[in-house]
Amino acid sequence: xxxxxxxxxxxxxxxxxxxxxxxxxxxxxxxxxxxxxxxxxxxxxxxxxxxxxxxxxxxxxxxxxxxxxxxxxxxxxxxxxxxxxxxxxxxxxxxxxxxxxxxxxxxxxxxxxxxxxxxxxxxxxxxxxxxxxxxxxxxxxxxxxxxxxxxxxxxxxxxxxxxxxxxxxxxxxxxxxxxxxxxxxxxxxxxxxxxxxxxxxxxxxxxxxxxxxxxxxxxxxxxxxxxxxxxxxxxxxxxxxxxxxxxxxxxxxxxxxxxxxxxxxxxxxxxxxxxxxxxxxxxxxxxxxxxxxxxxxxxxxxxxxxxxxxxxxxxxxxxxxxxxxxxxxxxxxxxxxxxxxxxxxxxxxxxxxxxxxxxxxxxxxxxxxxxxxxxxxxxxxxxxxxxxxxxxxxxxxxxxxxxxxxxxxx
Amino acid sequence: xxxxxxxxxxxxxxxxxxxxxxxxxxxxxxxxxxxxxxxxxxxxxxxxxxxxxxxxxxxxxxxxxxxxxxxxxxxxxxxxxxxxxxxxxxxxxxxxxxxxxxxxxxxxxxxxxxxxxxxxxxxxxxxxxxxxxxxxxxxxxxxxxxxxxxxxxxxxxxxxxxxxxxxxxxxxxxxxxxxxxxxxxxxxxxxxxxxxxxxxxxxxxxxxxxxxxxxxxxxxxxxxxxxxxxxxxxxxxxxxxxxxxxxxxxxxxxxxxxxxxxxxxxxxxxxxxxxxxxxxxxxxxxxxxxxxxxxxxxxxxxxxxxxxxxxxxx
Numbered sequence: 001x002x003x004x005x006x007x008x009x010x011x012x013x014x015x016x017x018x019x020x021x022x023x024x025x026x027x028x029x030x031x032x033x034x035x036x037x038x039x040x041x042x043x044x045x046x047x048x049x050x051x052x053x054x055x056x057x058x059x060x061x062x063x064x065x066x067x068x069x070x071x072x073x074x075x076x077x078x079x080x081x082x083x084x085x086x087x088x089x090x091x092x093x094x095x096x097x098x099x100x101x102x103x104x105x106x107x108x109x110x111x112x113x114x115x116x117x118x119x120x121x122x123x124x125x126x127x128x129x130x131x132x133x134x135x136x137x138x139x140x141x142x143x144x145x146x147x148x149x150x151x152x153x154x155x156x157x158x159x160x161x162x163x164x165x166x167x168x169x170x171x172x173x174x175x176x177x178x179x180x181x182x183x184x185x186x187x188x189x190x191x192x193x194x195x196x197x198x199x200x201x202x203x204x205x206x207x208x209x210x211x212x213x214x215x216x217x218x219x220x221x222x223x224x225x226x227x228x229x230x231x232x233x234x235x236x237x238x239x240x241x242x243x244x245x246x247x248x249x250x251x252x253x254x255x256x257x258x259x260x261x262x263x264x265x266x267x268x269x270x271x272x273x274x275x276x277x278x279x280x281x282x283x284x285x286x287x288x289x290x291x292x293x294x295x296x297x298x299x300x301x302x303x304x305x306x307x308x309x310x311x312x313x314x315x316x317x318x319x320x321x322x323x324x325x326x327x328x329x330x331x332x333x334x335x336x337x338x339x340x341x342x343x344x345x346x347x348x349x350x351x352x353x354x355x356x357x358x359x360x361x362x363x364x365x366x367x368x369x370x371x372x373x374x375x376x377x378x379x380x381x382x383x384x385x386x387x388x389x390x391x392x393x394x395x396x397x398x399x400x401x402x403x404x405x406x407x408x409x410x
Numbered sequence: 411x412x413x414x415x416x417x418x419x420x421x422x423x424x425x426x427x428x429x430x431x432x433x434x435x436x437x438x439x440x441x442x443x444x445x446x447x448x449x450x451x452x453x454x455x456x457x458x459x460x461x462x463x464x465x466x467x468x469x470x471x472x473x474x475x476x477x478x479x480x481x482x483x484x485x486x487x488x489x490x491x492x493x494x495x496x497x498x499x500x501x502x503x504x505x506x507x508x509x510x511x512x513x514x515x516x517x518x519x520x521x522x523x524x525x526x527x528x529x530x531x532x533x534x535x536x537x538x539x540x541x542x543x544x545x546x547x548x549x550x551x552x553x554x555x556x557x558x559x560x561x562x563x564x565x566x567x568x569x570x571x572x573x574x575x576x577x578x579x580x581x582x583x584x585x586x587x588x589x590x591x592x593x594x595x596x597x598x599x600x601x602x603x604x605x606x607x608x609x610x611x612x613x614x615x616x617x618x619x620x621x622x623x624x625x626x627x628x629x630x631x632x633x634x635x636x637x638x639x640x641x642x643x644x645x646x647x648x649x650x651x652x653x654x655x656x657x658x659x660x661x662x663x664x665x666x667x668x669x670x671x672x673x674x675x676x677x678x679x680x681x682x683x684x685x686x687x688x689x690x691x692x693x694x695x696x697x698x699x700x701x702x703x704x705x706x707x708x709x710x711x712x713x714x715x716x717x718x719x720x721x722x723x724x
Contacts, residue, residue, distance in 0.1 A: 297649040344653045347681035352704035363701050368681075370657055 012048075013393055015040065019048050020057060021391045023079045024104055025205060030063065030074035049077050055398045056083055056144075057103065057390075079104035082140055084398075086386035087132050087148040089180070090195070090378045091124065093117060093168045093222045094288055098131035100139060101383035103146075103390075105206060107376075109135050121171040129183045136186070144401050145186050147386030150176060151195040151378035153221055158240025161192040167258035168222040187401070191385065195219060196336075197234055197243055198381025199371070200227025203334045205384055207372035212331045216324050218245060219377065220339030222288050223258070224266040228328060246270075250319045268316035271338060277309035289375075292338040296345040314346025318353025322363075325354065329362040336371030343370060476539040477502045478637050478668035479524065479555070484533030486519055493519045494530065497694045499687055501637060501668040506659060508679040508700070509672045511689035512712050517672050520689070521641055524670070525557035526550040538636070554636035560645060562626045566615040571595045573614055574629055598628045602658050620651025627658055630667070638662060639670040644678055656682050676705055690715035695722055 006014070018038060023029055026037075031049065035042045052058045060075040081102030090097040094117065099110040111131035115124070128150075136145065154166025161177040180190040200217035209215040213232040219225040226245025228235040236242045246266035247259055254263025255273060267273060271288045275281070278295050298306035321333055335343040343350060347368075354363055371377050390397045477500040486494040494516050501507045511517050522528040526544040535542055537553050544550050550557070564573050571588075574595050580587040595610045602624055614622060623643050630638040640659060644652040660682045663669045673679050679686060680700060687697040688711040695715045703720070710717035 293650075300649045300652075341653070344656060344681050345649075345677060348676040348679070348705040351680045351700060352706070355702055355704050360702075364699075366701070369660065370653075372661075 013396075015044070015048055016051060016394050017392050019045070019077075020052060020079075020103075020394050023058060023077055024387065024391060027104065028076050028078040030076050031060075032074040034077060049075075052077075052394060055395050056080055056142075057394055057398065081106045082108065083143045084146055084390070085139065085143060086146055086383050087135065087184075087190075088379050088382035088386060089128055089132070089148070089150040089190075090382060091128070091150060091152045091169070091176075092195070092378070093153060096124070096127055096131070097379055098128060098135060099379055099383065100135040101380075101386075103387070105380070105383065107379075107383075109138060110379075111135060121169075121174055124171065125174070125176070125179055125183070128180060132180075132184055136184075144398070145188060146390040146397060146401060147388070148180070148184070148186070148188055148190040149198070149382040149386040150180065150190060150192045151198045151382045152176065152192050153195045153223065153225060155241045155244060156192050156194050158236055163192060164241070165259070193382070193385055194225065194227070194240075194243070195221070195378045195381075196225025196245075197227040197236070198385060199225070199336050199377035200229050200243070200334075200381070201234055201384055202373055202377045202379075202381035203336065203371055204229045204232070206380055207377065208334050208369040209332050212367075214328065214330045215332045215334060216245070216328060216330045217334045217336060217371075217377070218321075218339050220269075220271070220292075220335075220337040220342060222271045224270060224339070228330075230328065245320065245324065248320060248323065250316055250323070265316065265320040269313045269320070269339075269342070274309055274313050274342070277312055278303075278306045279309075289338055293341050296341045299345055310342065310346045311349050313342060314349030315353050317342065317346070318350035319357060321350060321368075322354050322357035325358040325362050325366050330366060332367045332369055334369050334371055336373075336377045337375075340370045340374075343368070475502055475504075477536075478538055479670070480534075480536040480539070481520075481524070482534040482536070484520070484523060484530045486516075486523060486528075486530045493692050494523070495692045497533070497689070497692070498697075499694060500697065501670050502685075503636070503668045504663055504666050505684040506663045506669045506671055506682050507685045507687055507697075508683035509670055509687050509689065510674075510679060510708065510712055514691075515689040515712075516692045517689055518641060521557060521639055521670075521672065524550070524637075524639055525555065527557075551633070551635075554634065555639070556630035556633065556635040556637070557639045558623075558626045558630065558641065558643065560641045562622055564614045564622055564626060567613065569613050570599075570610045570617075570625055573625060574598070574632055578633070594632060595628070598631045599624065602628055602631060602661065618651065619647045620654050623647065623651070623655050624658060627655075627662065631662070635667065637668045637670070639672075641672045642674070643671070644673060644675060652678070676708065679708070680705065688712055693722065696720045 019034060022034065022038060031042060031045050035045045049058060049060060053060060058077050058079055060077055063073050063076050081104045084103040085100050085108060088099045088101050094115055096113045096115050097110060100108045102108045111134060113127055113131065152163060152166065153169055155164045156162065157164055163171055163176060177190045177192040181188065196217060196219035199219045200215065203209045203217050204212070204215055213229065215229040217227040224246035226243045228243045247257065247261065247264045249261060249263050250265050251263035251268055255267040256262050257264040257267035271292055272282065274295060275291060280291070295306045295309060299310050324330065324333065373380050479501040481497065481499045484494050484497040485492070497520060499520065509517050509520065519528070523530040526546045526549045529545050535544055542553060544553070565576065571591050575591050580591050592610055599610065614625065617625065627638070643655050643659065647655065656678055659669055659671055671683060683700045685697060686700055686703065686708055688695050688708065690711065696711055698720065707717040707720055711720060715721055
């Protein structure tokens with residue numbers, strides 16, 4: 001197909017987005033640094049920052065601290081973190097988190113709640129809406145919400161954000177995104193994404209995997225989720241269900257999985273299996289994460305059942321990672337959620353299986369890391385996802401959102 | 411159709427060029443491999459291990475970087491007891507090298523040699539490729555080698571900033587430059603710890619074991635060290651704190667420092683190390699890539715000095 005070059009307007013939009021994205025991800029930067037990093041000349045940078053400043057997305061100020069350089073100091077461009085924000089929702093099996101995250105990735109405020117495993121999905125919506133409203137009320141008067149996203153532990157269809165399957169948290173046919181958007185009434189759509197996919201995004205952009213364009217993120221909650229970043233992009237597959245690493249079959253004929261199959265990675269290393277192997281009961285009310293941490297601590301203290309449980313789980317996890325390393329040749333595999341604790345508690349098993357099970361060439365350079373964002377991978381990922389639109393076309397999106405009700409913006 | 415579909419199948423038109431232009435040559439196989447200090451032996455240990463033959467020796471495994479620390483032929487005796495026999499040891503920037511061995515294998519002695527506390531009797535000491543003499547801790551710290559000892563050597567009655575700058579205080583004229591020191595301490599700590607530890611003016615006696623370990627490690631960051639040696643950093647820590655220390659150790663290496671970690675815990679070793687060096691009765695029996703070995707092999711090396719193909723030639 002023949003296509004003309006990008007128009008002047010396209011280039012400008014692209015440059016605005018790139019500049020905003022730079023200060024959003026890397027933090028405040030001087031005009032000089034921006035010019036060098038983005039490969040644009042300083043007058044272009046000046047024009048772009050002027051546009052972004054007028055839109056209220058960034059602000060320029062003199063550098064802080066004593067400047068010892070000769071000459072006029074280069075102005076520092078800062079994202080307007082308190083004025084431009086998104087709402088990030090994390091729906092976990094045991095916990096619910098809502099956060100107001102400012103441009104630049106600053107968590108401005110957050111509300112957290114515990115969720116009972118047998119609670120009604122309708123309550124879920126109520127808790128999220130109440131939390132979000134409280135956060136919006138506390139925002140500055142001239143602040144604008146530019147997006148909202150939910151991280152959900154289940155498979156989500158990309159075309160309409162429909163939750164297709166949530167083995168550990170069944171919401172029936174509730175259209176979570178639409179319902180939230182309607183009840184919030186902020187005039188913005190709320191997107192729903194798989195939690196581990198968001199975790200992959202977060203670790204890639206702000207966590208352990210910055211600079212690593214081929215990364216696999218494994219997230220342990222009750223089950224095991226996954227997100228694959230290939231060539232710097234999230235691998236979604238045909239309909240966005242991609243990256244369900246937890247349902248990779250590692251042990252044919254193994255333990256039954258909630259998905260109906262047997263021997264899925266999730267069934268072999270999930271929280272319930274670990275508890276069962278360690279001879280512990282699932283205690284209602286106790287968050288799963290703490291139960292997993294208890295087992296790791298007990299193993300460290302010499303509890304033989306706990307130690308063996310961790311070792312068995314570690315072997316299956318190692319097998320799963322070996323398969324992933326062979327198939328995707330990732331530069332890094334990141335363990336998050338409860339898998340962080342499991343990795344640190346059974347690394348000897350995981351890496352032994354990897355050493356014997358994966359091909360020598362792809363395993364040679366693969367780095368195994370724990371999530372640098374700790375327990376907030378999903379939340380940070382949701383925020384990044386919610387920022388995507390404004391970063392792609394800053395002025396247009398902001399103009400639309402700031403426009404008074406009813407009026408149209410060309 | 412993508413003509414390079416069989417060659418990795420990356421997206422776009424790019425793979426075609428890549429598939430033809432660069433065959434599967436590992437990083438270390440470029441021309442600089444022959445210019446590296448180990449030019450005599452172009453076969454890496456990794457190749458040898460992969461082919462199942464030969465002996466894992468101490469040479470760096472197929473690398474093109476100059477090791478930060480490179481000891482060869484180190485002998486050390488205390489009176490008539492020979493503690494280290496002809497030990498070779500390397501640590502590379504950006505990597506965690508785990509030093510393992512049974513009690514009395516010579517780990518701590520080797521660390522004392524590295525740190526200049528107890529210099530070795532015979533042997534070669536190279537730092538970033540050039541031969542150096544390290545006869546005292548001062549020599550070591552001048553080169554950028556920081557040793558964090560088991561007991562941490564922190565002063566409990568002083569606060570974090572005072573500890574970090576002990577003996578190397580910043581001055582402004584006649585007085586101490588407290589503001590700069592505070593700011594530097596804060597930056598160094600926030601770069602290391604996931605959770606910040608409140609005020610940098612807290613006394614060290616109020617800190618937990620893990621936090622103290624972080625303060626001790628922060629000293630290394632502050633002085634722009636090139637090599638950090640940690641002697642059993644996780645001993646006497648709880649699980650959560652150990653995990654934090656391990657992540658700190660990893661982050662330190664990911665910033666480009668060469669980290670040497672002594673540990674008895676195989677999980678800790680496998681969780682963060684890139685290479686494992688095993689000492690057995692004062693001899694270095696293997697220095698191998700963590701990605702190439704199993705738990706069982708390392709345990710065998712520690713307890714019997716050999717494991718299959720790994721270990722010294724008999």
